[in-house]
Amino acid sequence: xxxxxxxxxxxxxxxxxxxxxxxxxxxxxxxxxxxxxxxxxxxxxxxxxxxxxxxxxxxxxxxxxxxxxxxxxxxxxxxxxxxxxxxxxxxxxxxxxxxxxxxxxxxxxxxxxxxxxxxxxxxxxxxxxxxxxxxxxxxxxxxxxxxxxxxxxxxxxxxxxxxxxxxxxxxxxxxxxxxxxxxxxxxxxxxxx
Amino acid sequence: xxxxxxxxxxxxxxxxxxxxxxxxxxxxxxxxxxxxxxxxxxxxxxxxxxxxxxxxxxxxxxxxxxxxxxxxxxxxxxxxxxxxxxxxxxxxxxxxxxxxxxxxxxxxxxxxxxxxxxxxxxxxxxxxxxxxxxxxxxxxxxxxxxxxxxxxxxxxxxxxxxxxxxxxxxxxxxxxxxxxxxxxxxxxxxxxxxxxxxxxxxxxxxxxxxxxxxxxxxxxxxxxxxxxxxxxxxxxxxxxxxxxxxxxxxxxxxxxxxxxxxxxxxxxxxxxxxxxxxxxxxxxxxxxxxxxxxxxxxxxxxxxxxxxxxxxxxxxxxxxxxxxxxxxxxxxxxxxxxxxxxxxxxxxxxxxxxxxxxxxx
Ligand SMILES: Cc1cc2nc3c(=O)[nH]c(=O)nc-3n(C[C@H](O)[C@H](O)[C@H](O)COP(=O)(O)OP(=O)(O)OC[C@H]3O[C@@H](n4cnc5c(N)ncnc54)[C@H](O)[C@@H]3O)c2cc1C
Ligand code: FES
Numbered sequence: 001x002x003x004x005x006x007x008x009x010x011x012x013x014x015x016x017x018x019x020x021x022x023x024x025x026x027x028x029x030x031x032x033x034x035x036x037x038x039x040x041x042x043x044x045x046x047x048x049x050x051x052x053x054x055x056x057x058x059x060x061x062x063x064x065x066x067x068x069x070x071x072x073x074x075x076x077x078x079x080x081x082x083x084x085x086x087x088x089x090x091x092x093x094x095x096x097x098x099x100x101x102x103x104x105x106x107x108x109x110x111x112x113x114x115x116x117x118x119x120x121x122x123x124x125x126x127x128x129x130x131x132x133x134x135x136x137x138x139x140x141x142x143x144x145x146x147x148x149x150x151x152x153x154x155x156x157x158x159x160x161x162x163x164x165x166x167x168x169x170x171x172x173x174x175x176x177x178x179x180x181x182x183x184x185x186x187x188x189x190x191x192x193x
Numbered sequence: 194x195x196x197x198x199x200x201x202x203x204x205x206x207x208x209x210x211x212x213x214x215x216x217x218x219x220x221x222x223x224x225x226x227x228x229x230x231x232x233x234x235x236x237x238x239x240x241x242x243x244x245x246x247x248x249x250x251x252x253x254x255x256x257x258x259x260x261x262x263x264x265x266x267x268x269x270x271x272x273x274x275x276x277x278x279x280x281x282x283x284x285x286x287x288x289x290x291x292x293x294x295x296x297x298x299x300x301x302x303x304x305x306x307x308x309x310x311x312x313x314x315x316x317x318x319x320x321x322x323x324x325x326x327x328x329x330x331x332x333x334x335x336x337x338x339x340x341x342x343x344x345x346x347x348x349x350x351x352x353x354x355x356x357x358x359x360x361x362x363x364x365x366x367x368x369x370x371x372x373x374x375x376x377x378x379x380x381x382x383x384x385x386x387x388x389x390x391x392x393x394x395x396x397x398x399x400x401x402x403x404x405x406x407x408x409x410x411x412x413x414x415x416x417x418x419x420x421x422x423x424x425x426x427x428x429x430x431x432x433x434x435x436x437x438x439x440x441x442x443x444x445x446x447x448x449x450x451x452x453x454x455x456x457x458x459x460x461x462x463x464x465x466x467x468x469x470x471x472x473x474x475x476x477x478x479x480x481x482x483x484x485x486x487x488x489x490x491x492x493x494x495x496x497x498x499x500x501x502x503x504x505x506x507x508x509x510x511x512x513x514x515x516x517x518x519x520x521x522x523x524x525x526x527x528x529x530x531x532x533x534x535x536x537x538x539x540x541x542x543x544x545x546x547x548x549x550x551x552x553x554x
Contacts, residue, residue: 037282059206069199076206083210087217094222094242097306101279 004135007128011139013187017115018147019180024115028148029173031106038152040103042145046138047103048088048110049119052081053137056120057130077120085111115144150180230275230310232318245271245300245311255320256313257359257413259369262301268369268413269300276309320413321347323358326406328381333466336388337432338399339373342381342407349379350411354418354439355524357552358382358411360394362401368394371436371526371552372412376443387432416524416552418443423522423548425453426515428507428535430527431464433554438467440524445478454482454515458507458531460489472500486510508534511542518543525551 017023024045031041056077064070089107093100110116119140123133154176163172224241229248231237239248246256246269260266264283273296280288284299325342333339344350357371374383389395401407418425418440425444427437434457444453459465471483486503487494494502503510508531515521521544525532532551539549 034282040282063202067198067202068195069202072199072202075203079203079206079210083214086214090214090217090222094224097278101281105281105283 004131007132008135008139011136012143012146013184013190015140016143016147016184017119017140018144019177019184021115021118022177022181023118024113024144025177027106027109027113028144028151028177029170031109032148032151032155032173035149035152035156037106038148039145041106041109042141042148044103044106044110045113045115045144046141048081048085048107048113049116049137049141049144050134051088052077052084052116053119053123053133055084056080057123057133060124073121073124077117081116081120082111115140147180147184151176154180224306227305227308229305229308232312232315233310235318239305241305241307244302244304245269245298245309248305249300249313253322254313254318255322255359255410256300256317257320257369257410258301258367259359260301261366261368264299264302266369267299270297271300271303272296272312273298273303274310274312276307278303278306317413320410321350323347323350323409323411324406325382325409327401327403330401330403333385334464336464337385337466338388339383339385340398340401340407341374341383344380344382345406350382351379352376352382352412354443355416355436355550355552356412356414357416357436358384358409359413360384360398360407360409362394362397362407366393369413373435373438375439377446385432385435414552416526416550418524419522419550420448421522422451423520425451426511426521426523426539426544427453427455428458428511428523428525428527428532428539429455430458430507430531431460433525433527433531433552434467436526436552437524441481445474445481450480452480452482454484456507456511456514456535457483457485458510458527459485459487461487462490462494462502468496468502472496472498475500482514484510484514506534507531508538511535511538515539515542522548523550525549527554529553 014020018028027041032038059076059080060073064073064076085107089104092104119137123136128136155173158172167175226238227241229237229239231254237252239251244262246258246262249256256271257268258266259268264287267287270288277296280293280298281302283302285293287299288297323344324346325344327340328343329341331339352372354376357369359367359369361367370384370386372382373385374381386395386398388399416436425440427440429437437455441453441455444451455471457465457468465485468485474481475483486505486507486509488506490504493504496502523539523544525535532553536549536551540546
């Protein structure tokens, strides 16, 4: 139990997928202009992460490993992610219009989000058990969500200051992300994972 | 053997996902038919899950669109009276907050998910789909061509001077182009198209040849000549000259005694076209004045007839040539920056806000 809680918090704070691995950077920079959109994107990433991790984990351990086809994992994971996003989009749009408005429109963007694929690959590398994997993916999703919402908040205050013009919109955002990463680094003292 | 296995697993998985997707689309995520009432009197039945634009298109009601339904041009606005859903973030980015609360939505983004009542401008209901064939192509400048289009079906078009049509050269890619021919000639229209580097539709149009067919919808737009006695001030930048042609023609030939001035800006003389025509018109019609200005030219240019092309931006030309406090009405067309600056100058000259009309390209 202690291990699960550790994995959960580590993936939110010390191993934050956006700020320590710098994965999922395109939406992180493109959609962090306002907090509401950022939050929608974060929610979508969290949903998709948990569901794809579970499916990918099952396919990996029940099909690929027994058949000795581990080398196919990259391809399979990508296809599964694309398929699941599509299914999820159709279902959410049909049955949860309110949710669709808040995060459904971001779903198609997630198909090619490297944070999702990265997560599936990490969980294999780290040999997580099923439960550990669930906590890991949930934590990573929430961590990404936290990071993008924090970034959106920072960028809102950025509007009041005047960064160098040559840094542009994306430049200053990447620098901010660097500082945030340093900030998150501070958490590493409290968690041994 | 492993090859066979890998192939089987990969293909099996893909087939499985496809079957799943088809099943969900067919049997689970299905929508009912809903009724959409337009402007209170017209009711159509549409299959849910489609956008308002595509469901209206099926009933031959064509909303304007200049971005191919990407939610960037804002032309496809409708007012949702009943069955309003929360705005999408794309809509919040394009429409002013005030309009959103009033129930305005983008027809290309909002989907039909229940019975709805919507309002669209009355004139959209008479918009038709036209089929035409290109009869003549004229090179006007290094990047602007004029396309003369003979109407095939319907055979005639009725429009107000200054309005535009929506062209769909590639399915799904729609763009707006002002009608650059005069209103009195109803069996054909002309479009003047500037080739934008890497622009999808303008490049495509520039590759068309004579006799090629082109479909378009129209006419659309609030930018049209009003009938009254005010002096008409036309301000055009580059290819923004297109809609001015019918406006100027209508004022001179149909509005007895009304005055019209054309302020026409471009970078260099090579970016200007049809100026010969307007120079000769100034001699023939005392009610017509022509003030060209070139923004990237150092010295004032003299035409063989003695006509002068000033240097500088078009708003400076307005500032120096337009009489203060004249009873004017202004029509502006061109790049957004030019329009913003010129509106400022016109306001300083005392032209009332409600008499300034513009189309930003
Ligand atoms: C009401 C209305 C009337 C119009 N009338 C005319 C007309 O009479 N003649 C005409 O030529 N055009 C007119 N336009 C503009 C036209 O609709 C298209 O936007 C334009 O032709 C570019 O389309 P595209 O598919 O070639 O470029 P896209 O593929 O849409 O754009 C390619 C890139 O070029 C940029 N871009 C778009 N427009 C310009 C521009 N003007 N200058 C520099 N970069 C640009 C875009 O940001 C994009 O990055 C009108 C637009 C409106 C809204
Ligand atoms: S915003 Fe351009 S078509 Fe809807």
